[in-house]
Amino acid sequence: MTGLVIRLAPHERVLLNGAVIENGDRRTSISIKTPNANVLRLRDAIHPEQANTPVKRTCYLAQLILSGDSSATDIAPSLIRSIEQLSQVFSDQDSRKILESASENAIKGEFYQSLKFLRLLLPREKRLFAIGVS
Numbered sequence: 001m002t003g004l005v006i007r008l009a010p011h012e013r014v015l016l017n018g019a020v021i022e023n024g025d026r027r028t029s030i031s032i033k034t035p036n037a038n039v040l041r042l043r044d045a046i047h048p049e050q051a052n053t054p055v056k057r058t059c060y061l062a063q064l065i066l067s068g069d070s071s072a073t074d075i076a077p078s079l080i081r082s083i084e085q086l087s088q089v090f091s092d093q094d095s096r097k098i099l100e101s102a103s104e105n106a107i108k109g110e111f112y113q114s115l116k117f118l119r120l121l122l123p124r125e126k127r128l129f130a131i132g133v134s
Contacts, residue, residue, distance in 0.1 A: 003033040004112060006041070013042040018068045039112055040066040044119065054089065055118065055125040058082040062106070062115040072109060079106050079114070086121070095124060 006014060008023040008030065015021075017038050032039055040063060051060035061079040064070040083103045090099060102117035 006030050015040040038068045055121045059118045065111045
């Protein structure tokens with residue numbers, strides 16, 4: 001069993017199955033061996049009022065599962081549907097690969113990996129909004 005490896009900066013916080021864990025003074029790596037553990041880096045967390053764009057809302061759905069605020073059973077269908085809707089907007093080949101990976105991971109229940117891929121679209125979305133394309 002390989003698990004999920006998270007590298008933490010000094011004093012970085014992570015939410016693990018509802019518990020906030022803070023790293024010490026040095027960089028470290030943590031291996032999460034338990035399948036389906038809910039893990040969220042707090043530096044990556046999107047607050048509800050910040051989920052004001054399509055990509056941010058989709059990231060927020062994945063985050064709800066990772067934080068344990070909602071069950072995968074309840075949110076996963078909406079997450080996958082939202083990723084599919086993003087694929088209607090992000091039509092370039094690179095974005096499509098990112099969305100395909102996000103979708104595949106969401107379908108497999110790998111929500112942390114799905115969120116990682118979705119976050120790659122945030123700078124692209126920001127650029128699109130900056131030039132007035134929706």
